[in-house]
Amino acid sequence: MTSLSGWLVYRKTDIIRNQSFIDMLKKSAISKNITLEVVPYEHIYFGVSSHEPAFPFRDAPDFIINRSVSPWLNEVAELRGIRCFNRAYVSRVANDKRLAHAVLSNMDIPMLQSTAVHRNQFVSSSMVFHSPFILKDPLGRGGTGIELIDPSKDIKNIAATLPEELLHQPVGGQKGKDLRIYIIGNKIVGAVLRESATDFRANLSAGGNSSFYELGEKEVTTIKKITNAMQMDFVGLDFLIAEDGSLLFNEMEDAVGCRSLYMNSSINIAELFIDYIGKEMSL
Template identity: 70%
Template sequence: MTTINGWLIYRKKDILRNRAFITMLKDATKSRGILLEVIPYEQLSLSVSQHDLILPLTDQNMLNKPDFIINRSVSPWLNEVVELQGIRCFNQAYVARIANDKRLAHAVLANIDIPMLHTTAVHRDFFTATESHFPSSYILKDPLGRGGTGVELIDPSRGISNLSTTLPEDLLHQPVGGKKGKDLRIYIVGNKIVGAVLRESATDFRANISIGGNSSFYQLREHEISTVEKITDAMQMDFVGLDFLIAEDGSLLFNEMEDAVGCRSLYMTSSINIAEIFIEYIYQEISQ
């Protein structure tokens, strides 16, 4: 059996925190002739000025050029450079770029008529002159934030003057909407629905597990599957999480697309081994 070489890229700070999922991925490669090397993002040195590009490491011997890369370092530029070298990247660059920028994700999905809250990309200075135009509470988000970070519920009586250190200059503005402290994450591998979890918080308007929310396995209904399939029909997603708010009438409102999606809530609430499913998908893609 010919060995397939793969690189799994994480930032150093995330390797320890994701050790259980990394182990699951590596275990899934053993029966498929895949050698999966965990590569810290900070140790990569990429030549971007040559046509024959090999990806060396700065502190160890040169590794063989990989047959594929799983990039979970939240750096979509890397997906694009890797694809220019003819190396298969999971996710592909187009999806990684969209999934890591909420502005792009909303614009692309609005273009295919996926329901969502009214969402506006703005600069912080926009609010200096127009804060008084927002009499009700609203949400400001870091468009590049993830895991519930960089999301603030704004009291219009206080304004944004106290947010200088918590949010960037470029922002995403949304009204408060959906059922408070509740959202639905749907896991996609190879454009197929693998499973879904309902995330809830009794103490926060955000339901992310990483900031104290609870989760339970969720059986999708027919209209929810139809919404997801409308998205998968529009783009090829290797491995993503689609997050939806739940409207008062029970319909879904798109909220976020996660590229390096966290899976703990899925394998804690079900018997689904999404790492096994993902590696089998990679194997089939690379072996074609």
């Protein structure tokens, strides 16, 4: 294989806590004759006019793994012919919960009733709620920006603490439980059941536990409806679990965390991802 150069882009604050996964990716890259360099997002500047090189501060890489949650970088890099993992469209969809729900709803994927709304409209509207509900920052990640709201409290009193853009959802699914499915090259790599006895969120970062999960036939069928409609390089698909055991779409993760998978299985997802990149770049 011809030697390839790639950038692994993270925000500075995320590099240290993701160092183990970074090391796994770099080790796998070496075995495939791929030079993979960690480039902090904050160090990047991009020539957006036609007479400038893409990256004025250095030579452009053959490909970019962008885990900085900045879809614009995927978009402008693709305009210059640089392959990005994930592709720009998937990165844009995955990093905005409003867009992800709209896109997957169009595929008839089951989900909670979800409404995108501006904070001002939400606070000033005449909507009356008799049961607790969820408000999400549509650009939040890792379990952040998610609030369980008590309807007995005056929404106007908490308005200042809410993000400007909101995704409203009813409380649904089995409390403190969700399922994350890992996808590489539109193929299911594995699934992890995440559970919390103390929080309505099941994220490991929120104190949850995890275990490897064998998907059933109906669950695989649901996932394939998504993979048949979108070309995903490396994503996590998160689902709530309804009371009847069926799946309800919750989130799509672009820079998906993998700790729960390699804690609970022998799957080397970093190696699988690098193998996939090598094959894609040789096409």
